[in-house]
């Protein structure tokens with residue numbers, strides 16, 4: 301008799317094989333940790349929650365729940381979710397509409413729910429100050445003021461963001477906008493417009509999720525050895541159209557993915573975090589760091605499946621930190637694991653999709669001359685022996701750890717600012733700013749790549765790099781309630797690499 305314990309141990313061992321090579325076309329999924337399943341699992345599509353209209357306000361009911369998920373057949377894994385045991389529905393928002401979210405906290409402990417990427421009053425942001433006590437219901441309401449795009453929600457409780465997010469309490473927010481709704485892009489949810497949420501996990505032998513706090517995992521962030529895609533392993537999506545739009549969301553705590561297709565086919569990148577790109581950008585690879593979103597359109601034909609997989613990604617700049625230390629860090633931290641992400645297989649018939657439009661969005665560049673201020677943020681972390689002496693890693697911005705009682709920046713309402721983020725550590729940090737969508741001005745003095753020309757709320761800053769972004773801080777002032785800025789590696793955020801700003805009239 302094979303016990304569950306043995307089975308999981310076996311799966312964990314076979315998981316190591318993923319790292320050594322890609323599956324061939326015929327054995328998709330067989331090398332994943334779920335090798336035992338008899339049928340390859342179809343991609344789960346989170347339900348689209350359209351809300352209900354009440355006096356002109358679109359109302360959504362969300363219940364944060366503790367649940368049990370079955371990732372491995374017959375094995376029960378305790379998880380957190382929204383309106384279900386794991387992950388949550390995709391919220392369907394329209395630009396200009398007023399929304400209200402009724403967030404009931406049933407997880408048995410305090411948490412928060414943050415609307416990542418949305419421009420809204422600080423009190424509605426769901427950051428560490430908007431704690432929802434156990435059993436309570438929080439009812440933020442605001443007008444949607446966004447470009448069309450994929451945003452998301454996740455918990456944000458101080459020192460608990462990593463754990464709560466890791467257990468699964470997250471979901472997508474699709475914003476539509478009449479300005480761009482008519483573009484000939486794939487846009488039928490679940491048919492040719494597909495949310496793809498990437499989260500790496502580590503399971504213990506009883507099927508529980510491991511959230512480790514050891515030195516290595518706090519320094520690198522919590523990374524897993526298996527990849528969940530919308531809550532499934534190496535799932536399969538059956539296409540019914542000749543083009544499929546993937547709305548990729550990196551909902552992982554710490555891992556960055558360098559994505560591409562196993563046959564090296566090219567695809568079009570059409571959107572970044574907070575908007576469409578000015579025009580589609582052809583690529584064979586795209587990097588997505590924690591917190592970021594990227595939308596791609598891939599052509600599907602009858603000749604075979606399109607297999608989305610990960611390629612090595614260098615998290616550490618080995619030039620930073622003294623030679624040996626740099627190489628060691630690189631070995632320990634780089635995101636080199638090969639995952640099977642998603643197989644898109646052609647269905648019996650493929651309905652022709654329209655050609656992509658040459659232009660997507662008219663996005664005027666913000667002029668640096670408009671900026672009234674340049675603020676500098678220096679990201680740093682103590683590592684190795686230094687961190688050990690201090691009893692753990694130490695994560696700072698401008699030399700300071702996050703303090704709920706300290707406001708780090710006061711921005712004047714209606715002004716444009718340049719934020720210059722430099723990374724003094726060897727490890728890449730995805731830097732995220734609440735409230736605004738920014739444009740990248742320069743990366744180490746050079747203009748951003750074409751696929752980074754859209755609106756962004758999270759930007760990778762590699763070891764030794766300096767990235768300058770520009771944004772206008774509009775609409776909402778509140779001298780009391782701050783917005784956050786932080787590294788989106790959640791263990792770095794929880795470890796102190798976060799600060800607060802207020803917007804004042």
Ligand code: C2O
Nearest residue numbers: 414416591732784
């Ligand atoms: Cu996605 Cu402050 O978070």
Ligand code: CU
Nearest residue numbers: 415416417734
């Ligand atoms: Cu955010």
Ligand code: CU
Nearest residue numbers: 729787789792
């Ligand atoms: Cu970081």
